Amino acid sequence: MPTVLILGAGSDMAVALARRYAAAGHTLQLAARNPGQLRSLEQDLRIRHRIAATVHAFDALDFDSHAAFYQSLPTPPDIVICVFGYLGSQEKGQADWKEASRILHTNFTGAVSILNIVAEDMASRGKGTIIGISSVAGDRGRMSNYLYGSAKAGFTAYLSGLRNRLWHSGAHVMTVEPGFVATQMTQHLKLPPLLTAQPDQVAADIFKAAENKKNVLYTKWFWKYIMLIIKNVPEPIFKKKKL
Amino acid sequence: MRKNIANWGNYPVLDCEEVSFSMEEQLAQYVDAHDNVIARGNGRCYGDASLGEHSISTLRYDKALQFDEQQGIFECQSGLTLDQILDIIVPRGWFLPVTPGTKFITIGGAVASDVHGKNHHSEGSFSNHIISMNVLTGKGPVTCSPETEPDLFWATCGGMGLTGVITTVTFRLKKIETAYIRQKQIKAKNLDEVLQLFEEHKHYTYSMAWIDCLQKGDSFGRSILITGEHATLEQLPAKAAQAPLTLPKKMKLTLPFNLPGFVLNNFTVKLFNALYYAKNTKRVIENTVPYEPFFYPLDAILHWNRGYGKDGFVQYQFVLPMDKKDGLVAILQKISDKGWGSFLAVLKTFGPQDDLISFPMEGYTLALDFPVRDGLFPFLDELDALVLQYGGRLYLTKDARMKESVFWDSYPNAQRFHQIVKEWNPNGKFRSAQSDRLNIQFA
Ligand SMILES: Cc1cc2nc3c(=O)[nH]c(=O)nc-3n(C[C@H](O)[C@H](O)[C@H](O)COP(=O)(O)OP(=O)(O)OC[C@H]3O[C@@H](n4cnc5c(N)ncnc54)[C@H](O)[C@@H]3O)c2cc1C
Numbered sequence: 001m002p003t004v005l006i007l008g009a010g011s012d013m014a015v016a017l018a019r020r021y022a023a024a025g026h027t028l029q030l031a032a033r034n035p036g037q038l039r040s041l042e043q044d045l046r047i048r049h050r051i052a053a054t055v056h057a058f059d060a061l062d063f064d065s066h067a068a069f070y071q072s073l074p075t076p077p078d079i080v081i082c083v084f085g086y087l088g089s090q091e092k093g094q095a096d097w098k099e100a101s102r103i104l105h106t107n108f109t110g111a112v113s114i115l116n117i118v119a120e121d122m123a124s125r126g127k128g129t130i131i132g133i134s135s136v137a138g139d140r141g142r143m144s145n146y147l148y149g150s151a152k153a154g155f156t157a158y159l160s161g162l163r164n165r166l167w168h169s170g171a172h173v174m175t176v177e178p179g180f181v182a183t184q185m186t187q188h189l190k191l192p193p194l195l196t197a198q199p200d201q202v203a204a205d206i207f208k209a210a211e212n213k214k215n216v217l218y219t220k221w222f223w224k225y226i227m228l229i230i231k232n233v234p235e236p237i238f239k240k241k242k243l
Numbered sequence: 244m245r246k247n248i249a250n251w252g253n254y255p256v257l258d259c260e261e262v263s264f265s266m267e268e269q270l271a272q273y274v275d276a277h278d279n280v281i282a283r284g285n286g287r288c289y290g291d292a293s294l295g296e297h298s299i300s301t302l303r304y305d306k307a308l309q310f311d312e313q314q315g316i317f318e319c320q321s322g323l324t325l326d327q328i329l330d331i332i333v334p335r336g337w338f339l340p341v342t343p344g345t346k347f348i349t350i351g352g353a354v355a356s357d358v359h360g361k362n363h364h365s366e367g368s369f370s371n372h373i374i375s376m377n378v379l380t381g382k383g384p385v386t387c388s389p390e391t392e393p394d395l396f397w398a399t400c401g402g403m404g405l406t407g408v409i410t411t412v413t414f415r416l417k418k419i420e421t422a423y424i425r426q427k428q429i430k431a432k433n434l435d436e437v438l439q440l441f442e443e444h445k446h447y448t449y450s451m452a453w454i455d456c457l458q459k460g461d462s463f464g465r466s467i468l469i470t471g472e473h474a475t476l477e478q479l480p481a482k483a484a485q486a487p488l489t490l491p492k493k494m495k496l497t498l499p500f501n502l503p504g505f506v507l508n509n510f511t512v513k514l515f516n517a518l519y520y521a522k523n524t525k526r527v528i529e530n531t532v533p534y535e536p537f538f539y540p541l542d543a544i545l546h547w548n549r550g551y552g553k554d555g556f557v558q559y560q561f562v563l564p565m566d567k568k569d570g571l572v573a574i575l576q577k578i579s580d581k582g583w584g585s586f587l588a589v590l591k592t593f594g595p596q597d598d599l600i601s602f603p604m605e606g607y608t609l610a611l612d613f614p615v616r617d618g619l620f621p622f623l624d625e626l627d628a629l630v631l632q633y634g635g636r637l638y639l640t641k642d643a644r645m646k647e648s649v650f651w652d653s654y655p656n657a658q659r660f661h662q663i664v665k666e667w668n669p670n671g672k673f674r675s676a677q678s679d680r681l682n683i684q685f686a
Contacts, residue, residue, distance in 0.1 A: 010265075012265065037266055040308060041306060043306065043308050043309070044305075044306035044307045047308075047310045047331060048307055048330075048331050184264075184265060184303065187244060187261075187262065187263060188244050189244070190244060
């Protein structure tokens, strides 16, 4: 059975993804900054699905450690899902470089740093799947979250370039653009219930789309159309909307 | 985020802050930083027991931690729901030792309400099967069991979250050979007959009766008694026996919006009960069914609670001591006279009381639904008076409206419970709308 590496395995979305892949019999490699916190998930996956799972320490911001981290995995993964991200605070980031750089480096630089290593390995093996969880926030900058949005925009562009490159060597890259998802990261926000997905719905979508080698997945599906409209609102009007 | 929340009865609707956690450190930090917190599982209690100023949802704290498949011992975090546990254990030949009439509740909710099933008379309530648990009390995390910190243990079982947040629970499972139940349904033409039938069938592991509360005269209390046993491999038809532990197919209908109140007037209730009773044409039916329709007939329709309209409903569940059959008659009489019965009146017998503050005691228990309407609460106060007069009490997890004195007068261990809670929750940090209403004050 294929092995799946989940980078940032502590989040609600990652838990849902781990459960979805484990249900299909995959072996799981769970990585997060604090691996101690992944023990219960590891046990849960073994008990529910009788699969093998391992736990690894990974810090997206510690770029220098990424090569050694990837080397230390028990087997090179067949599927790598990059789930980690940091929403942060736009307002704080505007005045405080520490916050701004954490947002940029977690969502963009850190992701690029580790996926570069993964991509080299998959290119040389001539197979593999990379799934990057980006965000619809990267489709257009808004005054309320352009730090996060611009980092995700960079990540989206990175993934599309990587997809084009790896296609020639037989590996696949899928970009996921989730809209609102009900997770711990968003629990303090008032999200419109009709537009908000549950993590396990999103995980099921991602699993299926990756099997079908889809390039870009909007989940839920209607976000594709919502973003199409949002992208096309003329700037003079968009500015006035204070979004 | 603050929002309006209600539990299963859609009454009352309260403005609460709801937060969730997936790691114990997050929980501890939140509890440290806030007063007036109460744990909330899947919101399947009917009233206000898991609502408060800050409701802490356990639904993301849902990991299975340990499953000893030889001994049948299971350990999990408190937010794991029974349906998920069944998905794990049934294919491996185990079952829940006790399960309520819905599988959409959490383990934390099962312990805090000390739930009972159709097997209370034979196997006790959930607490009977717990090996140990961890509770984040007002004094920090504590491990308790019937042997270690027994006071905390017994005040937590049925204690409605007032000793703190239950974090993990280790409990015993029950061995099964198949995922099927041998079911026997017997029509009883009135109350006397059904009580007689309960007595005759008390050696069955599972039993309960659907009762038609609106009948008068000779048919007063007519019902259908349903008993069951886990089917053995030999009892299965050849086809089912090939895969005896297969999980039932998941079929779900959902009621997407509140039905207008008039749909559930007396006429429809009467009609429903008549049809339900007439459906069984023979007096006794015996068959083998998957466990889901036997244990969870209502779960097939998600959100059936919306059928009562937007004002919501309350469930009235009381228990009376075994020798107080006349009390049962008096209460049923009052309900039948008023003509306010419900679709779902469930009658059961209980075995001896398990512990300090949980609901069951040896006797009869009846549960019925009443849509909220003018005059309902005064009427229920009259029923409360009868329950008290006959030495009974009400189930806290179904309660949304009883008066303070009813609780204090009917639970014989209320004072002792209060003392233990005060010891573990010294600043009254854990409190719910219900504990405030019943005046279970701590500070
Ligand atoms: C259709 C239906 C049928 C039912 N049938 C039965 C039945 O046959 N027998 C029976 O006994 N009950 C029955 N119930 C009631 C149900 O089993 C209980 O109300 C149960 O406690 C609900 O659990 P929950 O996870 O939804 O918790 P909630 O409803 O959210 O909370 C219930 C109580 O548990 C406390 N609690 C929840 N989690 C924790 C925790 N981690 N730590 C501390 N306290 C906690 C809450 O504070 C609250 O006091 C039924 C309910 C429904 C809707």
